[in-house]
Amino acid sequence: MKNSRIICLLFAISITIFGCKKKEIQDGDLSFGLHVKDGKYLADKCDNKIILRGVNMGNIYAVNFGLKELEEIEKTGANAVRIVLEKQYKDYSKGGVVTALTAEKIEPLIKSCIEKGMIPVLELHDYTGSADISADLPKATQWWITGEIKTLLLRYNKSIIINVANEPDNGNASAATYRDVNIRAIKTLRDAGYNCPIMLDASGYGKDHTIFISQGKAILEADPLHDLLFSVHAYWPTVGLYGNYSDAQITDNFKALKQSGLPVVFGELAVADIQNAVSYKINYKLLMSLCQENEFGYLAWWWGFNNNPGANNLLSMTNDGLFNGLQDGGKTIAVDDPNSIKNTSKRVCK
Structure with a gap:
């Protein structure tokens, strides 16, 4: 007995x-750490819902890789920073000589973000606007699983989000092609040991949210961890060079994304769409309000540069890379609006 x-x-x-x-x-x-809960929303290691509120930072274009700028971004209360990476970058500490990106350069960025309670969203920028996603997304995926880059990032698997490639389709890819090539990319990353959330940009330079409505569920189901984030880049101007977006249409877009049940993030949210050096205004306050209403994350494009002011442009939130330098729409997004980063961000548990 x-x-x-x-x-x-x-x-x-x-x-x-x-x-x-x-x-x-x-x-x-x-x-383990960051995860997408039940395939519906991002959560931290304490299982708290995390709605991304933060900015994009062009670290590869900044002197000292933007470590000073990360200190300033922290002051907004941001819980995430989307870090722009490229395989080759101009090393401004050496007169702008083109240099291969190394793990040694990336790790301080990851550590700085984690120490400040900001999730590092790492994105590869090389294949932006690809005319052949079938050829180029596998190249991007290969970079994440090669040598010292993979060794480094697997050490931070609990704390990072991998954005496989920035806007890796210019609108050429069919829905089936987009779906299948992303599914293969996810499998490759999972087989390499990545258990972190994986972020996928929409087709059509990130703007075509309908690709997620038609293909998102199939892609999510193909991930054995159901650990994906679907990122829309909301360059939806009221009157634009490549399309006009009324408030009613934008609201309908959000409704459709919400009804999809997918974990949606607006990975780039800006005050305007810049085309041929012309600024086409976006109703970004409406986008922020709808993100808050629907519990969608947003990451503003982009912060701005302190030690490389020549990299600033019309969409820089601050022209000196400093929190006190926030101006106009950048200040609205970061601080002033009821749905600003400062007013809505909740950081991950420690």
Whole structure:
């Protein structure tokens, strides 16, 4: 009888252990770190819902890789920074000589963000606007799983988001092609050991939200961890060179994305769409309001530069890279609006 009780106890323990392990993997592994809860929303290691509120930072264009700028971004209360990376960058500490990006350069950015309670969203910018996503997205994926880059990032698997490639389609790809090539990219990253959330940009330079409505569920189901974020770049001007977006249409777009049930992020939200050096105004306040209403993340494009002011442009939130230098729409997005980063951001648990 005693032996039988011991056997039953051991059996019960094994069921509990393996049952929990299975659930953790399915839910993104709560003990692991950042995860997409039930395929619906981003959560931290404490299982708190995290709605991304932050900015894009062009670290590869900044002197000292933008470490000073990260200190300034922290003052907004941002809980995330989308870090622009390229395989080759101009090393301004050496007169702008083109240099291969190394893990040694990336790690301080990751550590700085984590120390400040900001999620590093790492994105590869090389294949922006690709006319052949089938050829170029695999190239981007390969970079993430090669050598020292993979070794570094796997050490931070609990704390990062991988944005495979920035806007890797210019609108040429069919829905089926977009779906299949992204599914292959996800499989490659998972097979390489990445258990972190993976962010995918929409087709058509990130602007075509309908690709997620038609293909998002299939892509999500293909990920064994269901640990994906679907990123729209909302260059939707009221009157623009490549399309006009009324407030009613934008609201309908949000409704459709909400009804999809997918974990949606607006990975680039800006005050204007710049085309051929012309600024086409976007109703960014409406976008911010709808993001808050629908619990969608947003990341403003982009912060601005302190030590490389020549990299600033019409969309720089601050022309000196400093918090006190925030101006106009950048200040509105970061601080002043009721739906600003400062007013709505909640940071991850530690």
